[in-house]
Amino acid sequence: MAALGQSIRRSAIGLGLFAIITGGTIAVTQVMTEARIDQQIARAEARALFEIIPEQHHDNDMLADAFQLPADPERGFNQPFTAWKATLQGQPVGLILPVTAPDGYSGDIKLLVGIDPAGEVLGVRITSHKETPGLGDKVERKKSDWVLDFNGRALDNPAAEGWTVAKNGGVFDQFTGATITPRAVTKAVHKALLYFRNHQSDIQLQSGDANPQEQS
Template sequence: MAALAQSIRRSAIGLGLFAIITGGTIALTQQLTKDRIQEQVARAEAGALYEIIPESAHDNDLLQDTVTLPPGSRLAIDGPLKGWVPRQDGKPVGLILPAVAPDGYSGDIHLLVGINLQGEVLGVRVTSHRETPGLGDRVELRKSNWVLSFEGRSLENPEPRNWEVKKNGGVFDQFTGATITPSAVVNAVQDTLVYFREHRETILTTVDADDIRTSDEPQPHREEG
């Protein structure tokens, strides 16, 4: 009986040690993987920033010139937003905002949207996603040039009801065999433009664009003489 109890005790200790070692290994692996994923996302973001606003279009350190903006629930991001500000001769020439399309076919699609200070899209890049290879992954520029179709667009071009893929009555192409993914990205880009419009005064003040804001406002009539 004593031998059986001792055997059970040894087995329990062995199982406990195995559980501790296994749990520690899993936790360490998760942490290392998490750090690696975050590093890859940061690298993808940096590359995308310079694709949206090439170095020839600004003369500041784009990675370091950032601003904090009001939360944007429509962009599916919790908390304040981090925006990147390209400048030329000290003056802002646009803003790059992060956004998330929460309704992708396989989950969240993370993207960056560049907007000039008049509210027109400078460029869009997808930085991470889990969409189907060969179908939904065509939102990546290295897989197709579809994402370039947003350049020059605004909330008036096309009009709001046409911010859809063609299958849903809009102007943007869908992919053969994949409609959900491009539709999700279209919606996210439109929501980013709406966010920009809703917070335009705050954004222009934050990026120090007073001259641009006042130039867009009606100027008082001056009498001749």
């Protein structure tokens, strides 16, 4: 009986050690994986910034000229976030907002929306998604030209009812076999334009385009 008890205790200790080691390995792997994913997203964002506003169109360091803007849950910005500005000879030429479309077919779709001072879209780029290959992934610039249709668009071009896919009465194309993904991205771009319109004072003050003393 004593031998049996010792055997059971050894087995229990062995199982406990195995569980601790396995749990630790999984935790470390998860942390490392998340860090790599964050790095990949950061690199994708950096590339996308210069695709939306090419270097020859601004003379500031956009990556360094990042600033915080306030949350606006009604328009999909649930917490304060970092935006980037582009200037040329001290004058603003564009603002890039990070946007999340929460209603993609397979989850969140992260994108950047560039907007000029007049409120027109300079460009849109997808930086992260899990949409279906061959269908929803056509929102990526490298897979199709679909996102280029946003260039030059504004809140009145088209009117509010046009900011959806053609299947729902809008002006933007959907993909064959995939409507949810382009509809989600279109909705997110429209919300970015609404945010830009409704937060002009925040954008001017926090990007350094206005003097706070002149606002009083």
